[in-house]
Amino acid sequence: MESIHPTPPETSPPANEQATPIFSGKVQFSGKGGEFFGIWIVNILLSVLTLGIYSAWAKVRTMRYFYGHTRVDGHSFDYLATPMQILKGRILAVIVFLIYTFGSSFFPIIGLLFAVAFIFLMPWIINQGLRFNMRMTRHRNVRFSFKGNYGEAFVNFILLPIASIFTLYLLMPYVLKRIDSYIHSNISYGDTPLTVNLKGETYYLTALICFVVSSITMVIFMAILGLFGLDLLNVENQQNMQDPAAMTLMFGALMVAYVFMIAIVTAVWAAAIRNHIFDNSQFEDVASFKSQLRPIPFAILLLTNMLAIVFSLGLAYPWTKVRTSKMLAEVTTVNIYPSALNLVDTAQQEQSSFAEEAANVFDIDLSLT
Amino acid sequence: MHVQGHYFPKASSNYQHGVANISDTLVEISHDDQLISSYAINDITLTSGLAGLADELRFNDGSRFIPSDVNYRWPFKTDKHDLLERLEKSKWAILAAIIFTPLFMWLMLYKVVPAIAVYSVDTLPRSVVEQMGEQSFTLIEKLALDESELPIEQQDKVQQHFNTILNELSLEPSVYRLSFYKSESFGANAFAMPHGRIVVTDELANLLADKPDALKAVLLHEIGHVVHQHSVRMTAQSAASTIVLAVIFGDLEGIAEVALGTGATFAQQGFSRDMEREADSYALIQLEHLGYSSNDFADAIQALQSAHTSENEHIEKVNNLLEYLSSHPSAQERIDNARK
Numbered sequence: 001m002e003s004i005h006p007t008p009p010e011t012s013p014p015a016n017e018q019a020t021p022i023f024s025g026k027v028q029f030s031g032k033g034g035e036f037f038g039i040w041i042v043n044i045l046l047s048v049l050t051l052g053i054y055s056a057w058a059k060v061r062t063m064r065y066f067y068g069h070t071r072v073d074g075h076s077f078d079y080l081a082t083p084m085q086i087l088k089g090r091i092l093a094v095i096v097f098l099i100y101t102f103g104s105s106f107f108p109i110i111g112l113l114f115a116v117a118f119i120f121l122m123p124w125i126i127n128q129g130l131r132f133n134m135r136m137t138r139h140r141n142v143r144f145s146f147k148g149n150y151g152e153a154f155v156n157f158i159l160l161p162i163a164s165i166f167t168l169y170l171l172m173p174y175v176l177k178r179i180d181s182y183i184h185s186n187i188s189y190g191d192t193p194l195t196v197n198l199k200g201e202t203y204y205l206t207a208l209i210c211f212v213v214s215s216i217t218m219v220i221f222m223a224i225l226g227l228f229g230l231d232l233l234n235v236e237n238q239q240n241m242q243d244p245a246a247m248t249l250m251f252g253a254l255m256v257a258y259v260f261m262i263a264i265v266t267a268v269w270a271a272a273i274r275n276h277i278f279d280n281s282q283f284e285d286v287a288s289f290k291s292q293l294r295p296i297p298f299a300i301l302l303l304t305n306m307l308a309i310v311f312s313l314g315l316a317y318p319w320t321k322v323r324t325s326k327m328l329a330e331v332t333t334v335n336i337y338p339s340a341l342n343l344v345d346t347a348q349q350e351q352s353s354f355a356e357e358a359a360n361v362f363d364i365d366l367s368l369t
Numbered sequence: 370m371h372v373q374g375h376y377f378p379k380a381s382s383n384y385q386h387g388v389a390n391i392s393d394t395l396v397e398i399s400h401d402d403q404l405i406s407s408y409a410i411n412d413i414t415l416t417s418g419l420a421g422l423a424d425e426l427r428f429n430d431g432s433r434f435i436p437s438d439v440n441y442r443w444p445f446k447t448d449k450h451d452l453l454e455r456l457e458k459s460k461w462a463i464l465a466a467i468i469f470t471p472l473f474m475w476l477m478l479y480k481v482v483p484a485i486a487v488y489s490v491d492t493l494p495r496s497v498v499e500q501m502g503e504q505s506f507t508l509i510e511k512l513a514l515d516e517s518e519l520p521i522e523q524q525d526k527v528q529q530h531f532n533t534i535l536n537e538l539s540l541e542p543s544v545y546r547l548s549f550y551k552s553e554s555f556g557a558n559a560f561a562m563p564h565g566r567i568v569v570t571d572e573l574a575n576l577l578a579d580k581p582d583a584l585k586a587v588l589l590h591e592i593g594h595v596v597h598q599h600s601v602r603m604t605a606q607s608a609a610s611t612i613v614l615a616v617i618f619g620d621l622e623g624i625a626e627v628a629l630g631t632g633a634t635f636a637q638q639g640f641s642r643d644m645e646r647e648a649d650s651y652a653l654i655q656l657e658h659l660g661y662s663s664n665d666f667a668d669a670i671q672a673l674q675s676a677h678t679s680e681n682e683h684i685e686k687v688n689n690l691l692e693y694l695s696s697h698p699s700a701q702e703r704i705d706n707a708r709k
Contacts, residue, residue, distance in 0.1 A: 042466055049473060051477075055617055064416075068422040140384060141378070142380070342382070345380035
């Protein structure tokens with residue numbers, strides 16, 4: 001009898017062989033749902049009582065909790081932003097939002113100009129946000145940094161997405177690849193840049209799988225509806241269905257199917273792309289990564305998260321956040337190489353220089369969230 | 370007192386095991402009885418405590434000491450530093466937060482935000498309102514309105530009703546202006562722009578041609594919207610509540626955001642219904658004041674309702690189901706309110 005098992009392929013070593021890692025292991029996440037619940041609910045209460053001002057402190061506490069409970073090689077991450085930086089950014093964002101809302105609803109013609117101006121402002125805001133978040137992240141006394149420029153951000157976040165509309169979105173997977181490459185290849189840890197090597201094929205293949213998965217889900221759902229005598233494509237059938245109970249049932253079923261599909265597609269995309277990015281990014285001689293997020297468990301996690309949030313009227317949110325972080329940590333492996341011990345934090349060294357002082361003035365978090 | 374932990378020199382990825390010896394004024398870090406560094410307590414920045422996380426010392430030269438015991442809290446920390454952590458761990462505080470947060474949210478969204486909106490709208494200069502009204506109107510005119518095909522005599526008649534109302538209520542005719550348009554998308558309808566322009570569609574004028582008093586009731590309802598500055602208030606309220614929700618629940622993701630968005634939409638629709646009621650009651654009070662009957666208003670609503678219902682019975686069924694989603698109170702409620 002012939003063997004039906006093909007001979008297992010040789011596990012080929014990575015192309016550019018590195019030194020033996022001094023640490024190789026999973027990311028650890030030690031946060032607990034109960035602990036974070038207390039932080040979260042007190043954050044919300046104080047935010048409401050202070051008309052939103054406390055939300056800046058709330059964000060810092062939440063971020064510090066999640067960063068602090070995420071450990072690589074036994075050392076946690078630090079979130080360094082101060083509430084004042086967040087608050088200033090929020091005030092600015094609120095002002096811009098107000099101008100935009102009032103501008104566009106009261107003066108629709110001027111509103112249009114705002115919208116155009118906003119398109120040109122977007123790349124700067126995106127860069128600012130990435131830069132801020134990286135600078136405020138630290139591991140073992142060395143900070144991360146982000147060095148993107150306006151031109152590239154404009155091409156990747158504005159020009160290419162607009163162009164993809166004219167290709168019936170066929171360009172979109174490529175655009176998403178460009179965006180991920182842009183974000184990750186501009187990250188540094190101390191003085192070591194992250195080198196990334198993403199492949200367009202992976203994005204196209206993943207997009208295709210997502211498309212097929214969503215089509216299959218829809219077909220299965222239509223078939224199930226058909227079993228109950230609800231044929232959505234049959235116009236006559238639709239007109240017969242005027243009884244409010246049946247209508248409510250159908251709306252409900254449609255919502256469930258939609259949520260179900262979104263969760264599955266999100267999980268498929270997130271798993272494939274996250275794994276691809278982690279597996280193909282490294283801080284040369286410092287750290288390399290491996291992600292083994294599997295789509296089905298992740299889809300189940302997302303779905304149960306949604307159900308828990310809906311049926312607990314939102315109270316399960318802290319629990320969902322903690323278990324998501326746990327799953328993502330569990331599937332992520334980090335290898336650390338000897339050079340990791342002699343890194344220098346460039347951001348902190350330059351701190352005295354005038355340019356850096358000036359940059360600090362703009363160190364605010366521009367996002368509302 | 371000796372505290373075991375790790376010492377991280379400034380701006381470096383390196384670290385070493387160490388022991389912190391605390392005295393009243395100094396913290397000395399040593400390793401195998403060799404002194405590494407010593408810092409005055411005044412030169413140390415403390416971070417506020419967080420559940421399950423080590424309480425690190427940040428020295429002013431950029432180096433740090435992190436105790437191994439995550440539950441250890443430094444003796445020179447003041448109560449102020451740990452107040453939040455104590456709150457977040459206290460069962461009573463958490464219970465109180467679960468109970469009072471929804472209450473405060475409701476107060477915020479339904480009382481504080483609308484009050485702020487009313488106040489800020491009152492301070493808005495007339496010229497700004499005029500500008501925004503004219504601009505929105507130009508846009509609507511281009512998108513949804515066609516030139517009126519109503520005979521001049523009929524237009525004049527309605528215009529005269531309008532003028533009488535303005536005159537009797539001593540409202541400024543340069544603010545309250547009436548225009549006629551034919552509109553397929555609006556059907557039989559009337560609406561008011563924030564700056565006082567009131568549009569009556571041909572379809573509505575024809576529908577109420579033999580019920581002039583009902584038409585007056587409709588005009589009064591629209592005038593009520595302008596008097597109470599509803600469009601401006603609506604924008605202010607929805608912007609303010611969006612900000613409140615975004616700031617407070619900002620870092621939620623996915624389904625939570627959808628739920629929040631739905632909540633905001635419901636709230637907005639609630640505001641809108643309240644405003645319709647306010648305009649209704651304005652119309653009812655003024656009808657009485659001008660010597661008409663509030664039944665005229667009920668007649669108008671009834672006529673409008675049957676006009677819209679006969680257009681498509683199937684759609685009406687769906688509308689009934691989704692009534693709670695609509696931005697107006699139900700026609701029946703409005704009629705009952707007028708007839709009582």
